[in-house]
Amino acid sequence: MSRVSLRHRLAERGIDRNLLLLLPAAVFVLTLFIYPFFYGVGLSFQPKRGGPLGAYREFFTDAYLRDTVWTTLRLSLPAALLNVLASVPIALRMRGRFRGRRLVTTILVVPITLGTVLTAQGLLNFLGPTGWFNRILMSVRIVDTPVSLTHNYWGVFLSLVITGFPFAFLLVLSYLSGIDPTLERAAATLGAGRWQRFRRITLPLLAPGLATTFCLTFVLAFSVFPSAVLVGDPSGTTRVISIAAYDAAYVKYDYALASAVAVVMGVVELVVIATVLGGRSLLYTGSTSGGKG
Amino acid sequence: MTASFEELRLEGVSRSFSGNAALADLDLTIRRGEFIALLGPSGCGKSTALNCLAGLLPLTGGRIWCDDTRLDTLPPEKRGFGMVFQNYALFPHLSVWRNIAFGLQMRRLPRAEIRKRVDDAVHLVRLKEHVAKLPGQLSGGQQQRVAIARAVVLEPSLVLMDEPLSNLDAKLRLEMRTEIRRLHQTLGLTTVYVTHDQEEALSLADRLVVLRDGKVQQIGPPEEVHTRPVNKYVADFMGYRNLVLMQASTVEGGRVTVTGHGLTLVGTPVGDIEPGDAVVVGVRPEDLRIGDVVEDGPAAVVEVVEYQGREVAVEARTASGIELHLRTDRRPAPGDRIGIAVDPRRLLVFPAGPDS
CATH class of the missing domain: 2.40.50.140 (Nucleic acid-binding proteins)
Structure with missing residues (x-):
């Protein structure tokens, strides 16, 4: 009697034999992600010298290492913000059905499939000192000397926008299509103009989605590596944190320091995400439909 | 903004979607204070007609006149009509009070007047104890009443209702029907009501417009349409x-x-x-x-x-x-x-x- 009721009570909370199906995935995650993660964290506390916190002390006292945090944030925060902000008006225009919508979506999304290296190569060809962009600018005499857009901050920034925008756009578009279109129509019949409809109805309902999108594109941009090396200035203005980690691990063979850099990277990301999601929790995050449908 | 009108005239109002006429040549004159029901099976063009009136769908032919002002060229926000949507379209992130106040705020009325009018409207639809709730916390019937209050609080020259009762259960539908009739009698607001339910149309309307395949079949008072239908x-x-x-x-x-x-x-x-x-x-x-x-x-x-x-x-x-x-x-x-x-x-x- 009591055994039966225990099994029933467990089943009611979703605990039954079907749960075993989760096992393979759980083992996979455990061995390939969680274990290496803790191994790395452990490693960061075992440097060759300076006690358990030696690697961290080295990171934060060496300006060449410490400043990579700011360099990376300076690139990734504006890039993520621009990606989200630029996605909103375009997604708003792309919401309805129109001829050629699929083509436009495809063109907007293609950079995802290209990969960062190909994008970097394209940028070098297009924006380099003898690229089309500068040749056109010079031939119509807007500038006399080529504008420097590669091998510096702007090259990496543009690369982050090109590869990050499609993600942001697709996410924003799907959040936007989740908002009941009759809400805006209702607002229109109540006298709200186009801008007020956006500000008072669409934006508040979209804002939580924008916060999530920002977090995801930020994480993508924060771990930038290939474009920082290829179109950036990897020893100067675009020496991002992942380059520091790479240097520590494969140039200096200091695994403790490399792990410490990785942990710092994770903590910085967590702080930014926690801040954004903390702000998000102040927003309305419930249903985005206007009633029973 | 249209304050109030004596007559709202629809002249040959037509709307087609990629060549297919959803509404063809609707001629109708609505007098002030009238309750008109657009009646027909689904796909007959009744909702199209309502959306054309509201300005949510541009016409492909014909004109709408509000006394001597041409209306069909104005966007919805300039027409000053109230609309109750089939799924209510309540703003899910705003409280009941703010939903009802929305239209008044858009008109930039003084704060004290907004408060008074919203309170009156809340009282009218008997939702006093629910003003602070979000729409998601209300039952279907209560959501419906918020939607109606939101539309009538502006004292619009015309109220448009798009099958407002179709999502309610049978008992509630009867109650809300009486409520809508009562509101119409108290406020005297000119109303155009879309429904596929003949009983609803007969009991509410002063005049029925029966549509089929986008064309008007018969316009007349309920008794006439009921006892002397013009065709099969x-x-x-x-x-x-x-x-x-x-x-x-x-x-x-x-x-x-x-x-x-x-x-x-x-x-x-x-x-x-x-x-x-x-x-x-x-x-x-x-x-x-x-x-x-x-x-x-x-x-x-x-x-x-x-x-x-x-x-x-x-x-x-x-x-x-x-x-x-x-x-x-x-x-x-x-x-x-x-x-x-x-x-x-x-x-x-x-x-x-x-x-x-």
Whole structure:
């Protein structure tokens, strides 16, 4: 009697034999992600010298290492913000059905499939000192000397926008299509103009989605590596944190320091995400439909 | 903004979607204070007509006049009409109070006036204890009342309602129907109401507009549409469940004798009918009476009996195989042979042509 009721009570909370199906995935995650993660964290506390916190002390006292945090944030925060902000008006225009919508979506999304290296190569060809962009600018005499857009901050920034925008756009578009279109129509019949409809109805309902999108594109941009090396200035203005980690691990063979850099990277990301999601929790995050449908 | 009008005229209002006419040449004059119901089966163009009036759909033909002001070129936010949507379209992130206040805030009215008018509207729809809640925390009927309050708080010159009761259960639907009627009587707001429910339209409206395939079939007061439908489609829609294809044999003095399926009946012609014409005979279930079985008289065998409270609905079949629906307070048993009687005034005879 009591055994039966225990099994029933467990089943009611979703605990039954079907749960075993989760096992393979759980083992996979455990061995390939969680274990290496803790191994790395452990490693960061075992440097060759300076006690358990030696690697961290080295990171934060060496300006060449410490400043990579700011360099990376300076690139990734504006890039993520621009990606989200630029996605909103375009997604708003792309919401309805129109001829050629699929083509436009495809063109907007293609950079995802290209990969960062190909994008970097394209940028070098297009924006380099003898690229089309500068040749056109010079031939119509807007500038006399080529504008420097590669091998510096702007090259990496543009690369982050090109590869990050499609993600942001697709996410924003799907959040936007989740908002009941009759809400805006209702607002229109109540006298709200186009801008007020956006500000008072669409934006508040979209804002939580924008916060999530920002977090995801930020994480993508924060771990930038290939474009920082290829179109950036990897020893100067675009020496991002992942380059520091790479240097520590494969140039200096200091695994403790490399792990410490990785942990710092994770903590910085967590702080930014926690801040954004903390702000998000102040927003309305419930249903985005206007009633029973 | 339209303050108020004497007459709202729709002249040849048309709307087509990629070449298919969803609404064709709607002519209608709405007088101030009137309650108009647009009635028809789904896909008849009634919601299209409403959206055209609201400004949510641009017209592809025709004009809308508000007294002497042309209206169809204005965007929805400039028309000053209130609209109640089928799914209510309440703003999910705003409280009941803020939902109702939205339109007033858009008009930049003084804060004190907004507060007073919203409070009045809340009182009118009896939602006082729910003002601070979000729409998601309300029941369907309460959401409906918020939607109505939000539309009427602006005292719009015209209220548009798009099947507002179709998402409610039967009991609540009756209650809200009375509520809408009561509101119309108290506030006297001109209303255009879209529905596919003939009973709803009959009970609420001062005038009905019956639509089919985007075309107006009949415009008239409820009694007229109910008792004198102009063609077989309107009859079908207004509850003439028995529609039988027959032939006119003699026409005289406002009476027509029809024959077919082994039956001979006398009815009232609607439209031009000549002897020999193919006709459709329409009669309501409640106008068919069970009589005695007489020699050569119409008779049928009872097949299904459904108890429906005060009356029973009977499905019977004649010897020639026609199914008849009738309602009676007697209680025949399946298999009984019954005679059929009908008042010639209640038996309408329509031309059988494809359209009329």
